[in-house]
Amino acid sequence: MIRSYLGEHAPERLKGFSVSDSWTKALLYSINLTPRKGTSNRKEPSDWEEQIELMVLQIAYIAEKENIPPALITAFDHTGLQIMPVRNQTWAEVNADTVPLMHLDDYRQITGVVAEAMNDDMGGVVLGMQLVYQGTTDKCLPARDIRNNGDFPAVYSPGVMAYPMTYTYNHWADEETNMELFEALIIPYLQQTKVRLSLPPDQKAITLLDCWPVQKTASFRSRVKTRYPWLLLRYIPPKCTGKGQKFDVDGGGIVKPKIVARAQKYVESEFTRQMKEGIPADKVNVDVRLGTIKQRHLYWVKESMTEFAANMPARKKGWEKTRVPNAFTDAYKARARELHAQGKLFPPLPVPADDEEQPDPASDDISNEEQGVDSDDEEEGELELADMTLQPCEDDSEWKDGVKVKRKAACWRYVMCKFSEFQLEKIERVYCKISGPDFTVEHSGNTSNMRSHLTHVHKDVFCEMVSSAAGNGTGGGDGERARLVRGGKKHGHRLREESLLAEKILPSIAGDIWSEGGIAIFGIPVYWLTADGKCLERLLAAIPFSVVRHTADEIILATKRACSLMGIGSFIEGESPFDTVSDFVHATTSDSASNIVSGWKCFDGHECNCHIIALAVIKYLESPGVCNAIKKLRGMTTHFNHSVIGRHLLHDCQAKYELTSTSPPQDNATPGGWKGAFLMAEWKEAVQLYDVEHPKKAATAVNNPDGTKYGDHQMSGCDWDVVRESTYYVLCQHAAAIDLLQVTKTVTVSSILPVIGGRIYKVDPC
The missing domain is CATH 1.10.506 (GTPase Activation - p120GAP; domain 1)
Structure with missing residues (x-):
């Protein structure tokens, strides 16, 4: 700003003179100004060195046992990036109570997820940065022409960093974005490295990540293990990321200041340009609208990441600070073998106190075997630890202590409270079992906030809850598409209905795809007539369709799988498929959506008359x-x-x-x-x-x-x-x-899944 002001009003003073930092500080100090900045100190546990050392020894043992080279060690870290970043300090009067700063209250952010890897000389390779924007459609991303111009590749390739872009409702990374990160950055690098080193495709590799609750869930670890069985997840000890997380150690202090510096240059250039146009300094208005600044911010990020990737000595020093390269030394390998022989390398999980952070469970095959813990048993044990610290607020029975109580919604399976008494109206906040006891959700007398948390943060759990509701014949919580099943069948009725289905009475099915909390769900209700002419119904399936294309092939495949599981015909996939579902379905109905109509053409289908009317x-x-x-x-x-x-x-x-x-x-x-x-x-x-x-x-x-x-x-x-x-x-x-x-008195346009009348039913006594 000083340079711009002198260049406009006293350019002769800049001849043969540069506005250096020392001159600027001397000037500002002379007018009674001092730099002011707010800081927050990182608090590592007192035994952080022992925890990091144990983590490195575990990596040493795993790497030696599985022949994992340094080049197959990857790591990623999440960091918040302000879209309009500013320095959090300026010059103000000594002892000033307030320090105003332009754009300091601009909280617009995205999440950047930096992925790195060690290479053969342990100097490190920067794979790229995933950018998570806030929004519900791809319109929240930078302009399409910028994304597709080749400057920001979506998948890593050797020597070319990638910048995959995605979005969530609050710009926080979640389980889905983490899986996208693996597919775009980490897995391509590992596969290419295995080819370069002439290693088999199933060669084990290690990814280091922090103990963020989303990354510790059983569903996330299960998805990684199922999709990439050769990839082992190792967690940085809690509260030790400042010492053991690669990007925290070096990258955060390099990349972020460079982004801020580029933002400041943009402000300076705009300030200078407008002053040259005759606009007074106090009237200068820098354009920081989201549509303008988002595109510029993307290039600031890329340029800063490029400088960071080019600084090989700094990155190599960063890996050395994490101590991970020590895992490939003979001394650490010998020490790891010694501790393993003594049974101290993989200590059992302790039971945490109420005010302590829960320890991170091991999440790869070797650590489970060494601890004598099976993968499935471990996931159950994780919930048992949670139950020891917090009293569950869930009760499947209708009676407690001789008093009849209201049955809980399905989302209570995933949250709990500290109250031992069974009085929900007294609860103000509940604790998420998945995110850990430190994460609370406002109760507010109903389950809407809890369901919203599950929907947006734990999407797989929400889909599991909906699917469970389909299997139980009851709704999964407030608002689940008219409770998913009209009337909510009781347990005894459900058994009777399943027995009727087993009698080979030809049913009719209906289908529709709807959105629940941003998640697409394919619902299939089934209807049939009993021998006495009574019409029965239940929800056959509620299938998550968010990650599946809504094509006719996917719809018919999901339908036949669901029917086969309920005993409506048989469907076996593979090289020699076996399919008899069509022989057991009498009729279908749906709205006029072409994908469902086309997918169900193998059935004797009908369009939904209620919807057409x-x-x-x-x-x-x-x-x-x-x-x-x-x-x-x-x-x-x-x-x-x-x-x-x-x-x-x-x-x-x-x-x-x-x-x-x-x-x-x-x-x-x-x-x-x-x-x-x-x-x-x-x-x-x-x-x-x-x-x-x-x-x-x-x-x-x-x-x-x-x-x-x-x-x-x-x-x-x-x-x-x-x-x-x-x-x-x-x-x-x-x-x-x-x-x-x-066959109902309720008429709404949303009745796309109606009870089908007797005109399209018939009972086959065989």
């Missing part, structure tokens, strides 16, 4: 001559639902005409809420009386969310005629037809 009604309500009246009707309904006084006055008018004192249904305000429209026909007299007795309020009241007032939606006599004729000649008739098809 509902779409036809919506099309009718959008037709000229009808849409204006319906729009006014919905605007008027919205007014009465948002105005307490207006609703009270309407009730008075209803009482005068001896009409039922009710409020307009809110579904009128939605395009699909057409059933409530013909109820308004009964309120014609009350609404018209409201218009006459309260003309001022009727004309000027502004209560609608869109800013419109009630007078904008007043109904004329012609409008009421349109509503009346539409009600009696269209809406009522179509509602009755849907009632017959659904």
